[in-house]
Amino acid sequence: MIENNNEKILILDFGSQYAQLIARRVRENNVFSEIVSHNITANEIRQINPKGIILSGGPASVYVNNAPKCETAIINLGIPVLGICYGMQLGCQMLGATVKPTKTREYGRTSCTINNNSNLFKSLSKDIVVWMSHGDQVVELPQEFESIAHTNNCPYAAIKHKHKAFYGVQFHPEVTHTPLGINIIRNFLYGICGCNGKWKIHSYIEKSVNDICKQVGKAKVVCGLSGGVDSAVTAALINKAIGRNLSCIFVDNGLLRNYEAEEVIKTFRDNFTVDLHTIDAKERFLTKLEGVTDPEKKRKIIGHEFIEVFKEEAKKISGVKFLAQGTLYPDVIESIPAHGGPTVTIKSHHNVGGLPAELEFELIEPLRFLFKDEVRKIGEELGMPEILVWRHPFPGPGLAIRIIGEVTKQRLDIIRNADKVVIEEVQKANLYRSIAQCFAVLLPMSTVGVMGDERSYENVIAIRAVETTDFMTADWYRIPNELLGLISSRITNEVKGVNRVVYDISTKPPSTIEWE
Numbered sequence: 001m002i003e004n005n006n007e008k009i010l011i012l013d014f015g016s017q018y019a020q021l022i023a024r025r026v027r028e029n030n031v032f033s034e035i036v037s038h039n040i041t042a043n044e045i046r047q048i049n050p051k052g053i054i055l056s057g058g059p060a061s062v063y064v065n066n067a068p069k070c071e072t073a074i075i076n077l078g079i080p081v082l083g084i085c086y087g088m089q090l091g092c093q094m095l096g097a098t099v100k101p102t103k104t105r106e107y108g109r110t111s112c113t114i115n116n117n118s119n120l121f122k123s124l125s126k127d128i129v130v131w132m133s134h135g136d137q138v139v140e141l142p143q144e145f146e147s148i149a150h151t152n153n154c155p156y157a158a159i160k161h162k163h164k165a166f167y168g169v170q171f172h173p174e175v176t177h178t179p180l181g182i183n184i185i186r187n188f189l190y191g192i193c194g195c196n197g198k199w200k201i202h203s204y205i206e207k208s209v210n211d212i213c214k215q216v217g218k219a220k221v222v223c224g225l226s227g228g229v230d231s232a233v234t235a236a237l238i239n240k241a242i243g244r245n246l247s248c249i250f251v252d253n254g255l256l257r258n259y260e261a262e263e264v265i266k267t268f269r270d271n272f273t274v275d276l277h278t279i280d281a282k283e284r285f286l287t288k289l290e291g292v293t294d295p296e297k298k299r300k301i302i303g304h305e306f307i308e309v310f311k312e313e314a315k316k317i318s319g320v321k322f323l324a325q326g327t328l329y330p331d332v333i334e335s336i337p338a339h340g341g342p343t344v345t346i347k348s349h350h351n352v353g354g355l356p357a358e359l360e361f362e363l364i365e366p367l368r369f370l371f372k373d374e375v376r377k378i379g380e381e382l383g384m385p386e387i388l389v390w391r392h393p394f395p396g397p398g399l400a401i402r403i404i405g406e407v408t409k410q411r412l413d414i415i416r417n418a419d420k421v422v423i424e425e426v427q428k429a430n431l432y433r434s435i436a437q438c439f440a441v442l443l444p445m446s447t448v449g450v451m452g453d454e455r456s457y458e459n460v461i462a463i464r465a466v467e468t469t470d471f472m473t474a475d476w477y478r479i480p481n482e483l484l485g486l487i488s489s490r491i492t493n494e495v496k497g498v499n500r501v502v503y504d505i506s507t508k509p510p511s512t513i514e515w516e
C-alpha cells in the first residue's frame, strides 16, 4: 500500500458512479485517498487508521431489503465521517433518523442556503449552488443532529451530529456542478479531519521507489513496454528503484503508429539505464494475420503471438522473479464489487493477455493506486518526453483493428501515413490534449474519384476523434471544419492510394470508439 505521512481518507463505496471522483477531489487537495468496499469492518478501518471516512452515494434506497450497509461501529470509531447523498441517508438512519422517498425529486443545479457557520462550510457565502440527484431524503432527525443547510425541497440538505464527528450532505460536492464543492471537501479534510495535505506526486515517487526496493530486493524484474504512457512510467519508476535489474521487452509487432517504436526505444536508451530488449517481430505478426478479416480473430492472434514472443525473450533473461504491469487505479476499482465480495481482484484482460499466469512470475504494479493524470504527472517528474507522457490511448492490437478487413504491409503503410497526418494537424492546432483519442481508420472498400483528368478507384479513410473521460461513453469531437478540410486534403494529396476522407460523427453508445 502506498501513501505518504500515513495520512489517508477511506471512501466506502456504496455503488456510486462518483466514487472515483470523490477519490480524485481528495487527492487534488493533497491528501491520499483510497476506495474500499462498504463491507470493510470497523476493526479493519481501525488498523488502517485513516484521518477520515467518506460514505459515497449509491443507487439503492436505504430502507429496502439488501440495501448496501456498513457497520454502525464505523461511525463510532471517533474518526470523522462525511456521508454524501446515500452515504448521508445511511449514516443518519444508523443513528436513528428516518429516510423516505421525496414528494418532489431533486435533480440538477439547486440553490442551497447554509443555516449556520458549521466548519464544513467555513468561508462559504450563505447561498451556494449545489448539484442534487436524489429521490429519497432524511425526513426526521433525532435531537442529537442539527440541520446545517437546506433547499426549498430539502430541509436537511446538510446535517451534523452534535456529539459525533458525523457530517452529511444530500448534494454532491465532488462534481464540478457544485462550484464550491471542492471547498467543502477541503473544509472536511483540513478543518474536520485535521489533514496536513502533504501528499504530493513527488513524495509518492520516493515512497514508491522505496517500496519497490523492499519488495524486489536483488531479484530481477521484467516489464513489457507497449509504447503507451502506463507501461513507460511503470518501467521508469522501477528503473529508478533497481536500475539494470529491470529488463524491458519491447515487441515491435509492426502494428504501431508512425515512429512509435523508434520513440520508445530512444526514450529508454537516452534517459534510462534499463536492460532493453527490442524484438523486431513485424514479419512474424504479418504472416499470422495473413487472410484474417474477423476482428476478434485478429485480436486473439495478436494477443497470442505477443505472449509467445514475450515468453521466448523473457526466458533468455536469467533470475527473473517479477513481472511489472501498468495497472491503474480505475482498473482496480472496477474490479471491486460494489455490493460486497472479496475486495481487489484484477480483471483478466489487464493481465496483458494472461502473461503472469503463463510465466509464473510475481506481479509488481506500482501504478495501481494512481489515476491516469497522476501517472502523467509522474512521467513528467521523471523527465519523460511530452510526446510519450501525453500520448492518446492506443489499443493492444494496434493498427490491425483500424484496418477494416485484411492487414497487409501496403494497407499498414496507408493507415500509418494517414494517421500521421491526423495527429500532426491536431497537434499543430493545439487540440491534441483536448481530444481524448483521434485516429484514422482504413475502410475495406474503394470508391471512384478523379485525379487530374484521370478516373481513380481507391481507398477511403475515416477520421475518428472523441471526447470522453472514462472511454465507456464518448461524444464525437467537433473538430473545426477548416481543420477537417486541411486534414482531408493533406491525406488525399500525400497518402498514396487514398482518394476519399470521411468524418465519423457517432457517439458511444451506440457506436464504439474503435471501428473493430
Ligand code: XMP
Pocket: 299, 393, 394, 395, 396, 397, 437, 471, 508, 511, 512, 513, 514, 515
Ligand atoms: P471501444 O472501441 O471499446 O474502446 O469503445 C474503448 C477504449 O479501449 C480501447 N480498446 C482496446 N484496448 N485492446 C486494448 O488494449 C483492445 O482490444 C481494445 N479495443 C479497444 C480503445 O482504443 C479505447 O481507448
